Amino acid sequence: xxxxxxxxxxxxxxxxxxxxxxxxxxxxxxxxxxxxxxxxxxxxxxxxxxxxxxxxxxxxxxxxxxxxxxxxxxxxxxxxxxxxxxxxxxxxxxxxxxxxxxxxxxxxxxxxxxxxxxxxxxxxxxxxxxxxxxxxxxxxxxxxxxxxxxxxxxxxxxxxxxxxxxxxxxxxxxxxxxxxxxxxxxxxxxxxxxxxxxxxxxxxxxxxxxxxxxxxxxxxxxxxxxxxxxxxxxxxxxxxxxxxxxxxxxxxxxxxxxxxxxxxxxxxxxxxxxxxxxxxxxxxxxxxxxxxxxxxxxxxxxxxxxxxxxxxxxxxxxxxxxxxxxxxxxxxxxxxxxxxxxxxxxxxxxxxxxxxxxxxxxxxxxxxxxxxxxxxxxxxxxxxxxxxxxxxxxxxxxxxxxxxxxxxxxxxxxxxxxxxxxx
Amino acid sequence: xxxxxxxxxxxxxxxxxxxxxxxxxxxxxxxxxxxxxxxxxxxxxxxxxxxxxxxxxxxxxxxxxxxxxxxxxxxxxxxxxxxxxxxxxxxxxxxxxxxxxxxxxxxxxxxxxxxxxxxxxxxxxxxxxxxxxxxxxxxxxxxxxxxxxxxxxxxxxxxxxxxxxxxxxxxxxxxxxxxxxxxxxxxxxxxxxxxxxxxxxxxxxxxxxxxxxxxxxxxxxxxxxxxxxxxxxxxxxxxxxxxxxxxxxxxxxxxxxxxxxxxxxxxxxxxxxxxxxxxxxxxxxxxxxxxxxxxxxxxxxxxxxxxxxxxxxxxxxxxxxxxxxx
Numbered sequence: 001x002x003x004x005x006x007x008x009x010x011x012x013x014x015x016x017x018x019x020x021x022x023x024x025x026x027x028x029x030x031x032x033x034x035x036x037x038x039x040x041x042x043x044x045x046x047x048x049x050x051x052x053x054x055x056x057x058x059x060x061x062x063x064x065x066x067x068x069x070x071x072x073x074x075x076x077x078x079x080x081x082x083x084x085x086x087x088x089x090x091x092x093x094x095x096x097x098x099x100x101x102x103x104x105x106x107x108x109x110x111x112x113x114x115x116x117x118x119x120x121x122x123x124x125x126x127x128x129x130x131x132x133x134x135x136x137x138x139x140x141x142x143x144x145x146x147x148x149x150x151x152x153x154x155x156x157x158x159x160x161x162x163x164x165x166x167x168x169x170x171x172x173x174x175x176x177x178x179x180x181x182x183x184x185x186x187x188x189x190x191x192x193x194x195x196x197x198x199x200x201x202x203x204x205x206x207x208x209x210x211x212x213x214x215x216x217x218x219x220x221x222x223x224x225x226x227x228x229x230x231x232x233x234x235x236x237x238x239x240x241x242x243x244x245x246x247x248x249x250x251x252x253x254x255x256x257x258x259x260x261x262x263x264x265x266x267x268x269x270x271x272x273x274x275x276x277x278x279x280x281x282x283x284x285x286x287x288x289x290x291x292x293x294x295x296x297x298x299x300x301x302x303x304x305x306x307x308x309x310x311x312x313x314x315x316x317x318x319x320x321x322x323x324x325x326x327x328x329x330x331x332x333x334x335x336x337x338x339x340x341x342x343x344x345x346x347x348x349x350x351x352x353x354x355x356x357x358x359x360x361x362x363x364x365x366x367x368x369x370x371x372x373x374x375x376x377x378x379x380x381x382x383x384x385x386x387x388x389x390x391x392x393x394x395x396x397x398x399x400x401x402x403x404x405x406x407x408x409x410x411x412x413x414x415x416x417x418x419x420x421x422x423x
Numbered sequence: 424x425x426x427x428x429x430x431x432x433x434x435x436x437x438x439x440x441x442x443x444x445x446x447x448x449x450x451x452x453x454x455x456x457x458x459x460x461x462x463x464x465x466x467x468x469x470x471x472x473x474x475x476x477x478x479x480x481x482x483x484x485x486x487x488x489x490x491x492x493x494x495x496x497x498x499x500x501x502x503x504x505x506x507x508x509x510x511x512x513x514x515x516x517x518x519x520x521x522x523x524x525x526x527x528x529x530x531x532x533x534x535x536x537x538x539x540x541x542x543x544x545x546x547x548x549x550x551x552x553x554x555x556x557x558x559x560x561x562x563x564x565x566x567x568x569x570x571x572x573x574x575x576x577x578x579x580x581x582x583x584x585x586x587x588x589x590x591x592x593x594x595x596x597x598x599x600x601x602x603x604x605x606x607x608x609x610x611x612x613x614x615x616x617x618x619x620x621x622x623x624x625x626x627x628x629x630x631x632x633x634x635x636x637x638x639x640x641x642x643x644x645x646x647x648x649x650x651x652x653x654x655x656x657x658x659x660x661x662x663x664x665x666x667x668x669x670x671x672x673x674x675x676x677x678x679x680x681x682x683x684x685x686x687x688x689x690x691x692x693x694x695x696x697x698x699x700x701x702x703x704x705x706x707x708x709x710x711x712x713x714x715x716x717x718x719x720x721x722x723x724x725x726x727x728x729x730x731x732x733x734x735x736x737x738x739x740x741x742x743x744x745x746x747x748x749x
Contacts, residue, residue: 114496144527155495156528160519166485167520170492170500177448177474177498212512216485223480377530378564380588384618385665 033250035296036276037266041324043332045271054275060339066107066270067330067340068348070099073123074327075352076132077301079359080122080139084305088363089139093120097268097300100326101233103127104273105201105295108281111153112198114171116164119157120233121203128154132355133362142366161204162211165230168202169217172226172284175200199284201229201277207238209254210246218290222258227284229277230255230292233267235299240312255292267297268326298324424607430600432574433463433539435608436581437501441471444499447585450477450486451503451539460505461541461600483513487538491521494534499585507542507594508551508723514559521590522565537584541597542570543636543686544733547726554723555687557594561664561696568663569617570594572638574604576614576661583617594663596636620667622674626656629680629746632671632697634660637684637734644739655743663693671697672704679710680746684734689717711749714742 084092102123137146145156158164182193236243255262265276280291298321334340375390440447455478458465468476490500504510524534544553571577584591633641638659645655675681683694698713716734724732
């Protein structure tokens with residue numbers, strides 16, 4: 001890798017405005033590094049010596065499914081953002097712009113694979129058949145999880161960045177052991193192992209790539225050749241900090257330092273993302289060790305609904321990435337190839353509205369849990385301190401039992417003290 | 424009944440676990456061919472293979488983090504952190520991930536990871552090798568923390584930690600690794616519950632609560648006090664989270680005086696928690712304030728002066744004098 005391939009942004013450490021400007025320019029142009037792209041922004045399908053064969057396997061129904069999924073999750077994103085604005089959610093983490101990276105990779109996984117997301121992977125959740133309304137529990141403040149990962153092999157969101165990456169490697173190490181045990185058992189019985197091989201895929205971003213846990217998990221994955229795919233969505237911004245602060249080389253190149261393949265793929269090209277991920281998961285399942293995928297994409301919206309991107313990046317940059325929109329390019333392709341007509345796109349829109357209505361209603365109906373469930377779930381086994389505090393809480397709460405019917409409401413001891421102090 | 428050291432007892436306990444529980448495995452730095460820097464895992468890799476006794480990369484967060492992943496897949500990892508002062512690169516994984524997984528999954532997931540940490544001073548070592556960070560973990564809900572003080576407990580507690588479906592940290596008193604004692608490998612006897620305190624010596628004038636490395640110190644202090652005509656009860660706490668306050672309170676109701684000693688600094692420590700709880704539960708039985716004996720509010724000092732830092736027999740006797748002066 002010659003220095004001419006390094007990202008164009010260089011820091012002189014003097015002028016932040018210049019730096020931001022240079023950063024924006026870097027984003028405006030084509031990425032300096034080669035990356036796998038099959039479906040260009042203009043909707044024409046190119047070729048790749050390794051990955052075209054994966055694209056060729058995709059039938060029209062699957063391609064339409066990719067589009068339907070991306071449109072559905074974008075509509076969901078809009079709805080969740082609206083719900084936050086209406087005060088129904090405490091926070092929302094929008095994914096708009098990253099639909100191809102998430103749908104393409106998620107659709108490449110198989111049911112027996114296990115997925116560890118960060119917290120923006122709503123599109124991957126869709127591909128794993130997680131009820132999207134359940135995703136909102138965490139953001140409504142009624143659960144720290146919301147779904148049972150055992151139902152879908154889609155783990156809970158993890159908010160401490162990169163903390164899930166060693167979990168993924170450990171899970172993959174468990175799969176390796178399961179396979180050995182199954183092979184030994186099958187060997188004794190003179191049969192082939194019954195279960196299909198599984199792999200793990202873990203999502204993180206360009207920001208999280210700087211966390212030590214990513215390094216440690218890549219070391220472990222490499223050392224034990226664990227069946228894990230590291231899927232990095234480089235969406236260019238870690239809240240307000242550009243990806244160039246996290247890395248001076250393409251993130252995919254880091255894999256070489258750990259001794260496994262790293263591939264940068266156009267993260268807005270759902271066909272290429274799907275192809276590369278399918279290949280990587282095959283590598284992992286077949287025992288060839290880990291793969292790092294860097295999906296080169298862009299967070300078109302804010303980091304969260306509490307963020308204001310106008311403080312740190314220009315609208316021109318956002319506009320240029322909107323021109324690389326993952327949905328538009330697939331729509332162009334589907335229409336040009338005669339694989340989808342107006343009726344299809346109309347149906348997709350109607351399905352999206354139906355989903356939005358469902359999510360709206362379900363969110364309003366999400367029950368607030370009883371804090372007793374928190375007492376119950378702190379430990380698996382009985383715990384005397386928890387039991388003692390719960391008993392105190394029950395007794396304390398019982399003191400308010402008549403509050404609704406009592407008139408007038410009696411002041412508490414504390415309030416009395418405050419009143420006396422004020423007097 | 425077999426006589427063995429604490430280190431050997433843990434080794435035998437781990438061996439029993441690996442034999443009895445096919446999904447258990449050991450992970451840590453230098454635990455394989457070397458058998459651990461304290462040889463606690465000596466010979467286990469040779470007998471159980473590299474998939475069950477895993478020499479890991481030198482990365483504590485990676486060790487705990489991958490152990491969490493293995494447990495999510497149905498395995499029961501037993502991690503060794505080489506020294507107390509080296510647990511902190513794994514602190515995030517322990518406190519934000521391991522401790523909370525069951526709770527945040529609404530009870531759907533369990534992560535029964537065991538973490539073994541040799542702790543405490545008195546070995547003349549260089550910095551970061553003599554610390555007692557148990558209070559930092561005891562403050563985190565979701566974790567259980569136990570610490571054996573003798574070989575019999577060591578043999579059983581490590582197995583009980585693996586059997587427990589909650590994450591358990593086993594703090595091992597490293598300066599007592601070579602302490603010998605009888606181990607009944609057939610029957611845990613009174614040690615059947617690792618979360619229950621043991622009254623090791625009965626007395627009527629004052630209670631001394633200790634755990635881990637200070638247990639022999641407290642017993643010696645009680646013996647010395649007896650020569651002065653004072654009857655001191657000694658309790659081995661055994662479990663730091665949860666704490667068996669019932670046993671401590673019952674003793675204080677009898678003796679009226681309580682001294683708590685640990686190597687960790689007293690400020691924000693386990694002794695303070697015991698003092699507060701006992702003052703709530705047994706206020707009318709107390710004849711004197713609960714007195715704490717522990718490390719000073721300073722980084723663990725250099726080895727040449729650690730004797731001035733560590734609670735010893737005289738420090739405990741001095742505290743007893745103060746308690747009995749009321």
